[in-house]
Amino acid sequence: MHRSRFLAGASVVAAASLLATACTTGSADSPSSGDGKSGGTVRIGMTSDVTSFDPAKGAGATDYVITSLLYQPLLGQDDGGTFVAGLAESWTSTPTKTTLTLRKGLTCSDGAPLTASQVVASLEHYRATSAGALLTFGAANAGKKTTITGDDKAGTVTITTATPWGEVLTGLAGTGAGIICKAGLDAGAAALAQGAVKGAASGPYEMVKARRGASYELRLRKDYDAFARFSAQPSGRPADTLRIQISKNESTLANQLQTRALDLAPFSGTDVARFTSDDTYAVRSAPLIRNFIAFNQRPGRPGADPKVRKAVAHAVSATAFNKVFGGAGQVMTSYVDEKSACVSTDTSLLTATDPAAAKKALRGVSIKLEGSNAVAGGAGNSYVAEALRAAGAEVKLANADNATWATDVTANQGDWDATVFPLITGNLARGGAYFVGPEPVKGGLNYGAVGNQGFAANYVAATSTTDPGAKCAAWQKAQDALLKAHDVIPLATVNVHYVARNGIAFATPGGNLVVSTLRVTG
Structure with a gap:
């Protein structure tokens, strides 16, 4: 693998x-x-x-x-x-x-x-x-x-x-x-x-x-x-x-x-x-992990339904997720943070928290949620699980160790529906590789079998040029397509804090x- x-x-x-x-x-x-x-x-x-x-x-x-x-x-x-x-x-x-x-x-x-x-x-x-x-x-x-x-x-x-x-x-x-x-x-x-x-x-x-x-x-x-x-x-x-x-x-x-x-x-x-x-001392902070929710979109999975993905976005709050870690991180507007080149900061592309709207689509839906417990014992995963339960979903949370999470989510046909994805790169091309191209069974990195054609086309356009203006323009379109389809639900960063004498x-x-x-x- x-x-x-x-x-x-x-x-x-x-x-x-x-x-x-x-x-x-x-x-x-x-x-x-x-x-x-x-x-x-x-x-x-x-x-x-x-x-x-x-x-x-x-x-x-x-x-x-x-x-x-x-x-x-x-x-x-x-x-x-x-x-x-x-x-x-x-x-x-x-x-x-x-x-x-x-x-x-x-x-x-x-x-x-x-x-x-x-x-x-x-x-x-x-x-x-x-x-x-x-x-x-x-x-x-x-x-x-x-x-x-x-x-x-x-x-x-x-x-x-x-x-x-x-x-x-x-x-x-x-x-x-x-x-x-x-x-x-x-x-x-x-x-x-x-x-x-x-x-x-x-x-x-x-x-x-x-x-x-x-x-x-x-x-x-x-x-x-x-x-x-x-x-x-x-x-x-x-x-x-x-x-x-x-x-x-x-x-x-x-x-x-x-x-x-x-x-x-x-x-x-x-x-x-x-x-x-x-x-x-001087204390300086920088993003360490970029957290977002991603879905297993294979047929038969709840994440394959755009209405379910949108409802999950209504159910969770990036601000509340950030507070789980003391509020020291940065609420995100894409799958990378604001320090990244060409990142979208258009908040109009994000779905507002609306528990009532979430309940209309999530009541009775079974969701297998998996996340890594490496940071704060997986407190962020627990928050997402409780937010989904509050919206009526039947959530089975796997708060897994790193090796188990990596195996389960990246495995071919992995048995999961949604994951709190912890990304450690701030690069759009590298992070975006998880939402485009072939699935692991065919040698790719598309762990959730995402089939967003708008994102795929603009991913190719962005990674096929060395012109900074054209690259950023394509990346804006790519992120627009991904966020509007709720293929990614941005949460917040977990920061590293450098304390220096x-x-x-x-x-x-x-x-x-x-x-x-x-x-x-x-």
Whole structure:
């Protein structure tokens, strides 16, 4: 079965934990140079261990954090979807051809030059082994329908697709497409997955110590200057050393933050209430999970009836759903949040809460509702179930663990009627892949067998162009079709809250913390 990392299934616990970062510049354990120029040592605490060190195989937040530091992508993606330089300094892209020019003087962590042909080899590894590659090159361009070539003399990499696909740059900016140097590829996939391979890193750090399940130490590469150039990149120095420690839970991280053992920690749970923005801490929030209701629309299922889907929209309140999590999230107007490029913010497309109208269509209707219990024990799922029961539906709630939810909802002909879908990407193309194309039995991602032709046509139009205006225009039409048909009922985000002590700064382009932007400012 194919599962995408862009939904919060089996990896949502790791995603919710994310990371906690600490800077220490004066202790014996983490010495500073004392010259005011060093970044010192930064400690990073996480609540889950690494599952794979191969960027193409990343499946959880800890994987993404470490591999993003070891393996730099060709591009970064900034606020509003704008692309910024990474290992590539410039690029041109059409729906069938993308050419990137590498920065001059790129090297690997063993000092060997990083050439265009090595970049091609890394991208071929990504294409062959990563689930995310399906949405980087387009499903219609699988196998030999995508050609990747390199010119070492010119320092260029060219990607050509047989079928128009306008999302190549977005895919190349993802962590999974981080570039692995020749030493890593020569070592083989098994070695890459098990740990850092000497000379494999193209990113700003190389791993120098690893104790699985306990801690990892990464060291800044001397004179590294290929950091992605985000617009909000803070001033200051990158840490000389990153020490990544595995902690038990967010309460432990909060304790360490309050006792100054940590300087930065993200929280998705109630421990964030211990902190307020003041002279000691700053609290910043960003979407972690985008929640919406989706339906199994196969024949015989209640979700196949447009009247039932509309009635469910009448029964629930996105504002009430948000309050279940303390009201700290953002009420959504589409299946991605407002920080996403081209997202619809047209509230007229949304169906107002109307319990009386809901009862007319839902009284006596049996609904099997399934959701993940990874966040707050599945409190959001319970709210939706009670709202539907209040409207007269007979609801059987499966408040499942991550693995069960992922299996049940993504399985061919899964036995479910509606689900509170937890999406961890803010990208319209990636999130929209769950409502278009073939079902899992035919190798697709359309888990609910949605057959919205208006959405499908405009999804193709949006993903087949590289013109920003045309892309957004098509996305507006696509979301219009999806929302009017009630194929998706937007709810609210569950946010991650970054609590930082003075002296730590970082960027969150597009609402996502990019760890390589972390700087020590004091």
